[in-house]
Amino acid sequence: MTNPIPSDKALVPFVSVDHMMKLVHHIGIEPMLIGLADYIEADFKRWELFDKTPRVASHSDVGVIELMPTSDGEAYGFKYVNGHPKNTKEGLQTVTAFGLLADVDTGYPVLLTEMTILTALRTAATSAMVAKHLAPKGADTMAMIGNGAQSEFQSLAMKALCGLKTVQLWDSDPKATEKAARNLQGLGLNVVPCASAEDSMEGAQIITTCTADKQCATILTDNMVGEGVHINAIGGDCPGKTELAPAILHRSDIFVEYPEQTRIEGEIQQLDDDHPVTEFWQVLTGKAKGRTDDRQITLFDSVGFAIEDFSALRYVRDHIHDAGCFIELDLLADPDDPRDLFGMVQRAGA
Amino acid sequence: MTNPIPSDKALVPFVSVDHMMKLVHHIGIEPMLIGLADYIEADFKRWELFDKTPRVASHSDVGVIELMPTSDGEAYGFKYVNGHPKNTKEGLQTVTAFGLLADVDTGYPVLLTEMTILTALRTAATSAMVAKHLAPKGADTMAMIGNGAQSEFQSLAMKALCGLKTVQLWDSDPKATEKAARNLQGLGLNVVPCASAEDSMEGAQIITTCTADKQCATILTDNMVGEGVHINAIGGDCPGKTELAPAILHRSDIFVEYPEQTRIEGEIQQLDDDHPVTEFWQVLTGKAKGRTDDRQITLFDSVGFAIEDFSALRYVRDHIHDAGCFIELDLLADPDDPRDLFGMVQRAGA
Incomplete structure (x- = not known):
């Protein structure tokens, strides 16, 4: 079985929990909080141009799973986040989250990242930016x-x-x-x-x-x-x-x-x-x-709010390359001829 | 810098494009289409119990990015999918997709997978199941x-x-x-x-x-x-x-x-x-x-429809382990003490 090397367009940078912690220490937690607050403040200043979709919630007896999307017309972001208060008793996090940033022009994802740690950082950065x-x-x-x-x-x-x-x-x-x-x-x-x-x-x-x-x-x-x-x-x-x-x-x-x-x-x-x-x-x-x-x-x-997550996703996208805190995920099928998806699958089995 | 080993709960199986092609060839494309059709038919038969949220679309001049969530009360699934007709001229796919399955009881994701190839398979399986x-x-x-x-x-x-x-x-x-x-x-x-x-x-x-x-x-x-x-x-x-x-x-x-x-x-x-x-x-x-x-x-x-993607996600979840067609992603922060997220981040820099 061949292992065709995916093209650049098929690869999406992924920031794991371990990478996010490395990024925090590479930048320093206080400089990162200041940087996040700058991005959040910049996005608050252009609040009106955002597509402010309400969050999409799926409720159950024990918790909720939500998708929080937004877009500034150039980038599109969403966060997946759950809320399960009873999780703590089972040794699990009440809230876990991950997020994605995509290019509005092509619809192609450009970043996938853990957001449990990132949400903690952006929440604190938002609070402090407002208190300032x-x-x-x-x-x-x-x-x-x-x-x-x-x-x-x-x-x-x-x-x-x-x-x-x-x-x-x-x-x-x-x-x-x-x-x-x-x-x-x-x-x-x-x-x-x-x-x-x-x-x-x-x-x-x-x-x-x-x-x-x-x-x-x-x-x-x-x-x-x-x-x-x-x-x-x-x-x-x-x-x-x-x-x-x-x-x-x-x-x-x-x-x-x-x-x-x-x-x-x-x-x-x-x-x-x-x-x-x-x-x-x-x-x-x-x-x-x-x-x-x-x-x-x-x-x-x-x-x-979703815009704070969007700012945080932008910040991470702009800072992971210097720090090398990501891997490339082969997330998107990218056949040489877009109409020949079947041929790509077939050749992978040759 | 230490590299703490994440606990099992922090890891989410990820099926790349390459893994999906390997899965297709491991199972065989026709048996996989039959298997997918069985899962889709089973879910159509319990149609009424699904949470049928409308898809959440973010439109731009050149395309659309959509999130398609659904849940059967035990599992929650969503698909990210874009539609950009002009992409083909730029050598990109008109449609790319990925999807996620999560456990409703904990809110923890249990599968992340490419869905460009999987959507092609589930669409064909649905058509043939109906034609049958x-x-x-x-x-x-x-x-x-x-x-x-x-x-x-x-x-x-x-x-x-x-x-x-x-x-x-x-x-x-x-x-x-x-x-x-x-x-x-x-x-x-x-x-x-x-x-x-x-x-x-x-x-x-x-x-x-x-x-x-x-x-x-x-x-x-x-x-x-x-x-x-x-x-x-x-x-x-x-x-x-x-x-x-x-x-x-x-x-x-x-x-x-x-x-x-x-x-x-x-x-x-x-x-x-x-x-x-x-x-x-x-x-x-x-x-x-x-x-x-x-x-x-x-x-x-x-x-x-989202339920067809949900069936396809269930099928992939149930078949990747035999085939070994996945890697584990460190997607979820999982501190030993759920309240001690900061301590986990801090210790990673020690």
Whole structure:
């Protein structure tokens, strides 16, 4: 049996989990978070030209599998992502993801990559990019409430992009806090494990909530939140899952990615459908105002959006070649004569 | 830098183009077409339990990129497929495809595979499975109109499943007919290149149309089609693309995959929205009648449906292990502690 060498056009660069970790260390995690934030900010600034298809979800009793496509007219990207809360008990990830970037002009894929790690990075980069614009001036202390898989990425992104100096950790499970504190040692942050959510918020100008509670929980109550802070609410990200008391929402100016999605999945599912919110891209383009005074509470109600994944895919496409962090996959059939697919198959068996 | 060995759960079997060709030759193309048809027929028989999401299309001036998901509640599958008619001029495939199968219970992918070749096989297997039920008894001669990439697969599937003995080839481009005739030599069919569409239909009980015309063409006119034949119309597969004169449709009993999709993409886009058609799965389950008399014209207006891809993905999943036609891709991050994604990334750089 012959082994015909596929043409260049048939080969798609593939970034494995191992390659993604190598890429992170090749670039450095903080420079990579800054680079991702640059790509995300650039795409937020051209928000209007994107094809914003709603995510396509397939629900079952135990979880959901989603496809999140988008396109800027030149490139097309999509992410496959599952959400299975019960997986953790079985030693599996709640969320795994991979993604693909393709050339709109030919329809040919140009990148296939793991996105479990990449999603963690882009989520943190998005949070920090938004906080850079909305947090009060001189903010250098963050309460990190919920010390799961996202917490260290959030902390480092806030350090790299916003000049964070101190992170105050709290989780209902002390082992999670121990893990986060251990991971953050020696990375240039003052890391303070706290005994209560209230303690973690002492003196913090940025409050990040990222817990795994599956229901409408009240991680933050109204009296815990003082004026002038920026709240980065990450954990309310699906229908029936929220973290903030409604009274906090009523005291805040609320910024969102894509209102149609956030009203279903975010903290604002607790509010009326016509409650005013600002699309964050409009702050970047000058169409809307961000923070306007020191006493204002700004709230980024983040649920994650396909354009952030698209930016991350672009970033990876542009950086893997220098680092050599990929292999070529023989994914696309590419017969010499496009009409002679059968002949190609037949000759492979000769 | 360490190279941690990923756990089994992080690895996803990947079937490249080369592996798919090896699988075809390992099993044999006719046994594989028969096997695929069995899987497709089995899934048509349980049609009602599938999650039938419409395909998600991203259109541009030059083509379309589509995601076609479906699920039977145990497995979830989707196909990525592009359609770029102008690609051929650039030496690229008009259509390329790949697909994924995942476990609904965990959301973890279990198979990633090329689907350009696999789609050609499943399309032919579907046509032949339907013809086995609808073509007149003793049908052994087919007119194959349009001799492009699908024509040889169609011919062999009709041989393997329906006992076809003679295929009469015609294409507006004689070089396409030459190519198909050459590829089909020595495979057990009597192959007859023809000088006109009319010639190719002489004595044929099965008429397959699969041309690349982009507009509403009339490959078959009404007076060309005699009574009692089975028409297998493959080429009308997107809005504004049809092959049959409307008068033929009015003389035929029409069978379709999924009416909601076929009324937009198939030959029946030329008919009123309420023109009666039969969902083919109902013929298999006894809910509807197939061919009822010798003079009837049966028409399978095929546009391709996600369930056929799902069946093909199941078939590949079940057969690659014997053949060893795959590699394992490190696609999913799988830290020992699901909450310690950061630690996994960090340790990879140690």
